[in-house]
Amino acid sequence: MKVERRNLAEFTTLAVGGPSEIWTVESPEDLERATSAPYRVLGNGSNLLVSDRGVPERVIRLGGVYARGSLGRVRDGNEAHLTPWIGAGVLLPALVQEALQAGLSGLEPLLGIPASVGGAVRMNAGTRYGEIADVLEAVEVFHAGLFHVLDPAELGLEYRTSHLPPGAIVTRVRFRLIPASKKDVATLMSRVDAARKGQPKRKSAGCAFKNPPGDAAGRLIDEAGFKGLRAGSAMISHEHGNFIINTGGASAKDVWKLVKHVQEELNLELEWEIWGELP
């Protein structure tokens, strides 16, 4: 196990966040030690806004056995393929590519989501083509010192959220995928890719706000004329209204000013999770 003090900006896709104690766990014993004091679990940091002062709790990252795993060997035929257990620290984009190469269908809707498997489960990551809940077979969780294997139905997975008990750490996951031709998998992937074309490639944490029922937060922010609004080095993207980007060296305080402005004007629900205290 490695314990180090680092800026969380190095571990978040928005590149924002102050000094914190990072515990990289590699085994069940590490998990037990790391969870013996207050902690938070970090995935790929792609849905987080972290305070410039960092967080006082331990920040647990999954390494070792929890960052390994692959989809496994696929047999021919049309029956569902149950993957081996895959570490929750594995990155989703790697699995999506592996599925394409293996000729396995089910992960295509998740193309382009820069999540870890554990973070994707916690947030029920998805697109309008589908969400991770659709392809989960079983989820292993470490909670209160014990490992539990849960049926996905027990996780309360809903639009961009779940009802995992506070403190529960997703450690491993099994997927249920369908053997398919590479061509079919690639076709659906290119459709999902096309739906992401309007999203900025700059540093961000994805969509900042949830879509209100029947509408799109990006459209509402656009209509309100907020695109291009800046606070320090943070900016509401010109490309997509629901993305706040870090144009270089933005602070959490900058980003938060934009979030508050949008919330006060449009009353949208935040999709991001906030870590630590923001002004």
Ligand code: FAD
């Ligand atoms: P983090 O951001 O690190 O953490 C998010 C939450 O999950 C925190 O509460 C954290 O404690 C918890 N968590 C992380 N790992 C674990 C674990 N192992 N066990 C328990 N809890 C855990 N999201 C979508 O749904 N659809 C999209 O199309 C999409 N597009 C995006 C595009 C870009 C460019 C970016 C930057 C983000 C996008 N997102 C999208 C948002 C983000 O990728 C998802 O919310 C994702 O699920 C977050 O996963 P993560 O591993 O980065 O989690």
Ligand code: EPU
């Ligand atoms: N729109 C505008 N102006 C903008 C942005 C969008 O008018 O600046 C309009 C679009 O023209 C479209 C509608 O709003 O009519 C919806 O936009 P888009 O197709 O870009 O999809 P979205 O609803 O904004 C959702 C998810 C994304 C996911 C895409 C693709 C949410 C909050 N967002 O975006 O997820 O990648 O669909 O399926 O559910 C995320 O959750 O972080 C995320 C990026």
